[in-house]
Amino acid sequence: MYKIKILLVMFLFFWFSTTLLLADEKLSVNQETEKKAVKNLQSLYQKSADLYMAGKIDEAIVVAEEARRLANSNLVASLKQIGLYYRSEAEYEKAEPIYTRLLQHQETVLGLDHPDLVETIHELARVYQSQNKFTKAEVLHKRGIKILEKSKENSPDLGYKIFELGALYEFQNLYDKSATQYLRALKIWEGASEINEQDILQAVGSLARVYRNGKKYAKAEPYYKRMIAITEKAYGKESPYIIYSLEQLERLYELMEKDEEVKLLNSRISEIRLLQKPKKKKKF
Numbered sequence: 001m002y003k004i005k006i007l008l009v010m011f012l013f014f015w016f017s018t019t020l021l022l023a024d025e026k027l028s029v030n031q032e033t034e035k036k037a038v039k040n041l042q043s044l045y046q047k048s049a050d051l052y053m054a055g056k057i058d059e060a061i062v063v064a065e066e067a068r069r070l071a072n073s074n075l076v077a078s079l080k081q082i083g084l085y086y087r088s089e090a091e092y093e094k095a096e097p098i099y100t101r102l103l104q105h106q107e108t109v110l111g112l113d114h115p116d117l118v119e120t121i122h123e124l125a126r127v128y129q130s131q132n133k134f135t136k137a138e139v140l141h142k143r144g145i146k147i148l149e150k151s152k153e154n155s156p157d158l159g160y161k162i163f164e165l166g167a168l169y170e171f172q173n174l175y176d177k178s179a180t181q182y183l184r185a186l187k188i189w190e191g192a193s194e195i196n197e198q199d200i201l202q203a204v205g206s207l208a209r210v211y212r213n214g215k216k217y218a219k220a221e222p223y224y225k226r227m228i229a230i231t232e233k234a235y236g237k238e239s240p241y242i243i244y245s246l247e248q249l250e251r252l253y254e255l256m257e258k259d260e261e262v263k264l265l266n267s268r269i270s271e272i273r274l275l276q277k278p279k280k281k282k283k284f
Contacts, residue, residue, distance in 0.1 A: 076102065083123060092130045099124040115151045118144045122161060129168055141165040156196065159188035163203065170206070175214030182207045201230050208248065217256050224249040240276050243269055 079102035086095035103120045110116055125140035141164060148158045166181030186203035189196065204227050211220035228245045235241045250265040 076106065079105070080120075080123075083127075087123070087127060087130075090130070092127050095127045096124070096131070099127055113147050113150065115147060118147050118161070121147075122164065125164075125168075129171070134168065134172055137168055138165070141168060154188050154191060156189060156192050156199065159185040159192075159199065162188070163206075166206065166210075170210055173213070175210045175216075178210045179207060179214070182210065197230060197234060201227065204230065205245075205248075208252075212248075212252050212255070217252060220252055221249075221256075224252055238272055238275055240272065243272055246272075 079098055083095050083098040099120060103124060106117050106120055121140050121144040125137040128137035145161050148161060162181050163185040166178045169178035182203055189199040189203060204223050208220045208223035208227055231242050231245050246265050246269050250262055253261040
């Protein structure tokens with residue numbers, strides 16, 4: 001029992017040291033927050049050590065556990081912050097080891113299939129994608145999706161992660177694979193208890209685009225029409241927001257050599273644009 005208590009105090013020191021080193025690594029990200037967290041840990045560590053030296057072992061262990069939880073929380077928050085900083089600055093080579101370190105730490109603390117790992121997994125996948133490491137990104141996206149499938153069946157968040165995998169495939173011009181994932185995401189969002197029309201529109205528009213780019217024009221057409229219908233419902237048939245969707249369908253019809261449909265769409269686009277022009281005031 002005595003040895004176990006000694007190990008716990010040593011474990012606390014390890015966590016404290018790790019966090020302190022981390023704070024020194026990139027204090028400029030949020031210097032005051034990091035300094036405060038390190039100061040709190042120093043205080044708890046000293047309190048635990050004092051209690052231990054006074055023979056109050058049980059109390060020392062309680063304080064040590066509190067410090068360990070704080071150190072763990074601060075370590076995760078700090079790594080996330082630093083990783084986000086590097087990713088936002090497009091410094092992907094620096095972001096990669098930070099997210100890798102964060103994921104390894106969370107795996108050790110939480111296990112390999114905990115839902116709290118998912119966001120870190122996908123952040124690392126995004127970094128890999130930005131570096132054109134597509135195979136590594138794909139593996140991670142699939143891992144995150146598998147974890148969510150077990151814990152949050154058909155949740156909107158699962159749809160977002162599946163959609164990201166579709167976007168990864170589209171980026172590589174793998175249109176069939178991309179369409180499969182976009183369809184999965186669309187089905188999840190359509191079946192959600194609270195329908196988010198923007199999610200539906202995003203999936204529908206993406207399906208239309210990958211089918212068109214993959215030269216499956218007949219499959220693309222109904223999705224472009226649905227895209228137009230959603231936009232009309234949200235903003236009205238004469239809204240300038242509808243122009244983009246109409247232009248995309250017009251482009252599809254050009255590829256399909258449907259000249260009459262192209263003319264009709266072109267006419268409608270011109271009418272909408274004309275309505276947006278400010279009317280000249282009459283002179284008296």
